[in-house]
Amino acid sequence: MSGNSKSNEPGSDSSVVFVIDDDASIRNALSNLLRSVGIRVETFASTAEFLQWPRSDIASCLVLDVRLQGSSGLDFQSQLAAANIRIPIIFITGHGDIEMSVKAMKAGAVDFLAKPFREQDLLDAVSAALQADVKRRNVERQLSDLHARYQSLTAREKEVMSLAAKGLMNKQIAGQMNLSEITVKIHRAHAMKKMHAKSFADLVRMAETLGAEPV
Numbered sequence: 001m002s003g004n005s006k007s008n009e010p011g012s013d014s015s016v017v018f019v020i021d022d023d024a025s026i027r028n029a030l031s032n033l034l035r036s037v038g039i040r041v042e043t044f045a046s047t048a049e050f051l052q053w054p055r056s057d058i059a060s061c062l063v064l065d066v067r068l069q070g071s072s073g074l075d076f077q078s079q080l081a082a083a084n085i086r087i088p089i090i091f092i093t094g095h096g097d098i099e100m101s102v103k104a105m106k107a108g109a110v111d112f113l114a115k116p117f118r119e120q121d122l123l124d125a126v127s128a129a130l131q132a133d134v135k136r137r138n139v140e141r142q143l144s145d146l147h148a149r150y151q152s153l154t155a156r157e158k159e160v161m162s163l164a165a166k167g168l169m170n171k172q173i174a175g176q177m178n179l180s181e182i183t184v185k186i187h188r189a190h191a192m193k194k195m196h197a198k199s200f201a202d203l204v205r206m207a208e209t210l211g212a213e214p215v
Helices: 024-036 047-052 073-082 098-106 119-151 155-165 170-177 181-195 200-210
Strands: 015-020 041-044 059-065 089-093 111-114
Touching (some): 024 119, 059 073, 059 119, 073 089, 073 098, 089 098, 089 119, 119 181, 119 200, 155 170, 155 200, 181 200
Parallel strands (some): 015 041, 059 089, 089 111
16 A cells, blocks of 8 residues: 555644655554554555655654665665754664665664564564654754843843853953943843743753853
């Protein structure tokens, strides 16, 4: 079945597993297995079909056959990376070898399953892949929020934040910026408020995460 099969189980829209395999029987079997545990599934007969599917902002992973008709799963893994499409990949294959699995894992694959594999092994791999994608998305969202807050700072607030994070005292910052110490304290307080920093140590950690440099 080259179609897109969906699950209607409660909560299934919070994540999705994409399956790419040119064997319809494999697609159906994997779809039925994943749907039986409440996971939403979208199946594709080719990588081209998958690329036409609209991207959505929910946790996902890709179950990908290593050898597809006219294409290579490993090459597609590289293609996705080059396009900055970050999605955890679980490879399945009936023709795998150690060299191939090592190459896939080094390129970031979550798992490499040789057919026939246990159903539980696939379910475990999918669970790990979805959890990893949730974590990645949360980190990226937090970093995006942090960048947005940082951009709300004035140029002087950014500079004070950066210099303070490097360990300079208010008096030293005042001398370097040719400001009064009171003005430096005000800029630092404003930076902490805008960055939602609960403490100065928190502000320092944020600066380190951002790699903030004086503007």
